[in-house]
Amino acid sequence: MGRQDYIGLCVFFAVVLTIPFLITNDYYISVLVFAAFNCLACIGLSLLLGYAGQISIGHAAFVGVGAYASGYLTVEMGWSPWMAMGAGVVLVVLIALLIGVPALRLKGHYLAMATFGFGTILYIVAVAAVDFTGGPAGLSDIPAISLFGLVLDTDKRFFYFSWAIVGIGLYFGLNLIHSRVGRGLRAIHGSEDAAESVGVDTPFYKIQIFVLSAVYSSIAGSLYAYYVNYIDPGPFSMMHSVLLLTMVAVGGMHKVWGAVIGAILLSLLPEFLSFLTESFQAVGLEYNEDYNTLIHGSILLLIMLFLPEGLIDGLGRLAGGVGGMINIKRHQDSAGT
């Protein structure tokens, strides 16, 4: 049980290692680097949402805190990127505790609203606190991070670095869900009352996982800052929080792998759309970029309508054929009663 997850992890590392040999164009490598940031944040979010059942529409703010801590401390204070990243994590832990302790007493839409409101406040602060964040003009000239003396300033190097961190995050996440703590979290999702009846300290567990998922986001943010070398409030807005949430849901929120798949696919979607645009234009068809918004919305809608468990289960079901379908159906029917 759970062993296939670890086989999956090995496959994951093998794929990451070979991709730069298969894709020689650095542009696609860089698209995948951005996908890695989303992936990392989404793994954290799926631990919170899919396993512990607690929603957050404010995670982009944690990504932002990580990015800004890294940006400010390296540019203004001259810290080393690694120290700044660590400081970002510490800061995010403190902020997550501050907001999480009162917010996690809430449920459902109220928790959604609280995380959302908090995220928006941090965004407004990022825009308004010009002295620290540079305001809308942002912080530029953030240094690149280096590993064992190797400066990670090419796309390939950063590709390996960022996906290795995703891999580590994935490894921690997978271990966690197959452990005592992970079972406790899933129990909270299943039935909070029952979890408490066997002694699961639900408030403590919720806050722990909230903090952990915020840390994932923070590291994703720091990596973003070191890769782009420039940050402004734009990428940490609420739209990005919603996007992260969507990635998790599209991939399948009850599996960590779902978050990975969802993050990669939705990160690649704009590329697919621009490919579509080019192809239409290349054969002389009149096609306007404006339609891309429509296509984006439609894809999201179709996935949610027809593959409600997310791509990972949905595709698995399609692959599993009719027999598998009946099985799951029976499962659902009895679960529904």
Add this chain to the structure above:
Amino acid sequence: MSKNHLELINLRKVFGGVVAVDDLNLSVRRGTITSIIGPNGAGKTTIFNLITGYLKPSGGIIKYDGRAVNGKKPYRVAALGIARTFQNVQIFSDMTVLENVMVGRHLRSHSGLLRSSLLPPFFRKEEKKISCDAEKWLSFVGMAEEAGRSAGSLPLGSQRMLETARALAMEPNLLLFDEPASGLNARETVAMGELISKIKEMGITVVLVEHDMELVMDISDTVSVINFGKHIARGTPAEVQVNPDVITAYLGE
């Protein structure tokens, strides 16, 4: 060690203006099966919820092993060795049967967030032990074969058994059953009765809220009758059955 394992002294719970539990006094002797019976709405489940911390008493004292345990959170109550089942079965339907019972071992294991995330489960001693123990309790209720199944796909009878196995995995001193036979067929009810008796033989004190009188009279050492949140009678099954107050309460004036 006091003779009474659990003692409720002037316990009171008011919802809005409605008195659900009205200065109730009740004691449960160690190692016995005590049943609480009474008409619908008599406040039986409320009593369980007060004991296990899901509700805060409006007044009175709950003594467990001679110590007051009022107002503790449910997970603290569980840590004292009090386990319970729920009237509407509460299992973790997205997890496997075995995993459900493994959650029951929560208090008997210790890995925290960090230790849990560092090593995969098959490299961890504690994880193996948890799974071993869980299998043991699953066999105890006769469900060893179902270990890999998704808990949500079980029929109701097995779900109640599973809930019991999960509670037993806590190795509690006191186990509260909230209508364990509701929704079960005759055969399953008998099996449940046998299981509860077996649990008592292990030295665990059992408190039972149940509507199935046959089951109650079969296995209980003591029966307490509650009506409108008040204790109206107490005794052996035989005594209670002939008590005129009880008959009035059930049949009306």
Add this chain to the structure above:
Amino acid sequence: MKRRFLCAAVSVVVLLLASNLYAEPKEYRVGAFFSVTGKFASLLGEPERNSVKMIEQQINDAGGINGHKLVLFVEDTQGDNTRAVNAVKKLVKKNKVCAIVGPSRSGSSMAALKEAQKAEIPMISCAASEKIVMPAAERKWIFKTPQKDSDAVRRIYDHMTKNGIKDIGIISGTTGFGNAGRNQLKLIAGEYGIKIVADETYGPSDTDMTAQLVKIRNAGAKAVVNWSIVPAQSIVPKNMRQLKMTIQLYQSHGFGNVKYAKAAGVAAEGIIFPAGRLLAVNTLSDDNPQKALLLDYKTKYEAKYNETASTFGGHAYDAIWLVINALKEVGDDPAKIRDHIEKARFVGTGGIFQFSAEDHNGLDKTAFEMITVKNGEFVVLED
């Protein structure tokens, strides 16, 4: 069902092949990236995209550049920095362009410029902030065509000084553009002995600035400067009128489309703002060196797209012509193009550019004309 899927798959493959077959060896490849569908910046990106597309067609209809076909690759950043960074990489690494025009927004430019620098491909931004090209020695490969914020501020302050205005209130949107303007307004005020008595901001989607204006009024300001992109530029004058504030309103050069003045109706009358000459081309004197070019761009754009030409489209127009001129002279070697642009003297819609190693913008404050709104039209303000 299955057959339809197959058809779709085949056509996708065909499309893919078709797009690759397009590559001919002798063409000049130029990249462009604008915020065509972004929420707050599509108003900039659309005319920019339209302008460069128009020029591409114009050039190719006339037989290309020295016989080379001009192939333009346009990316949509959606106003998003991540996409902007990716777009530069795509243009450089996939499309192998020799120069890049865009993006529309200051933030996107700041995020993307590192990639252009690293790839050593000239990038000519259409965004306002001066930080993009400062210091020019470090931003070796980066140029920009819109006029400088600081020059816009100077023109406004010149006008204030002439009219004896000392105490002013400023109000700006919390966008990169608004913020950059706010900084310049505060920075330069001292030079002119102007005192900023109130400094207010509002979010890009805000719809009512009454509270901020009341504060400015109470602070005793004798004029208001509003620095933002739409739609706030129409709302601020309306709010002022609503509050019966009669002090002079100055706006930034972002007020670059007569539509915004129309949207504000009577409230827009008398607004003063610095802008490139495109907006008031009809009131320019015939001997103005820019006039012929401005009229040409304006008529062609308006005939093709059936909408008023804006200064934003003009910025992209200038940028793409800078590249085309360089291509004509030195071919498609990026380094040569860069060197050529750095020395270029060029009459554009934004003004008369004179680039140098120290100045990658090439415009000074004479690029601006002070313009006012009269009977719903832009006219050059007579001193």
Add this chain to the structure above:
Amino acid sequence: MDSGGGFTDLLQFIFMGLQRGSIYALVAMGFNIIYNATGIINFAQGEFVVLGGLMMVTLTMGFTFSIPFAFLITVLFVMAVGILMERFTINPVKNPTVLRLIIITIAVSIILEGSAMILWGKESHYMRHFSSDETFEILGATILPQTLWIIGILILIVIGFMLFFNFTMTGKCMRACAINRDAARLMGINDRKMVMLSFALSAGIGAVAGIIITPIIQMDFGRGTMLAIKGFGTAVVGGLGNSLGGLVAGILLGVIEALGAGYISSHYMDAIALLILLIVLFIRPSGIFGSSEASKLKEF
């Protein structure tokens, strides 16, 4: 022309707050109607407002229809959009979970936003005021006639809905569905129809909000998200599902924002309102007017 002192300013801010707040209240009302019928938070609510505003612009400025006639057509049009949305995206969902439904409404809002962008373009559209756009003074503070229209129409809608929910059979059925869907179904109420009706009504309210605010703020395709956010916040502060609460919370938030911008700092205006929202949530998780049980019901 000099400021008329502290009181005038206060009054001015309050007028501004009332105008903002009325729109928040209307959007929140739309949220609440659908929430009551389905338990869904419809994030496309803001797009109804945008569609209403844009359609009205086209009808009055493009086709030069009279305002009452255009008003009617616009509301009917947006209601039709609401019904279509329910039929094609909400109704077919068999095993709804809250998160799934939320993402569906987000997807619909993206689609509606994209459609609006294609149909109406990217610029912001303006529309003439219902009556004069000359302000008049009350105790030194100025107010637009359009603001009075907004407040007046809000009051009419509130009264209209109170009558509808309390005195018509359909309204009572909708309330029954909101309280207990299963029980209502057992009583023979067609709950599916009620869900559709709730989408129609809340789309209609959204359209009205868009129509009355457009003369003041102008309308463009991208405004929906922010309106939805503010409206959702309002609905939560007022207690989800509580229409009267939403009304009061809307006005309150609008006034607080205006006062915050006026007296504290315009840089942090939106943050102030959200901070209050958070404090309300932490102290009274069910909103100012919500019942505490309601907040425990829905889970993800």
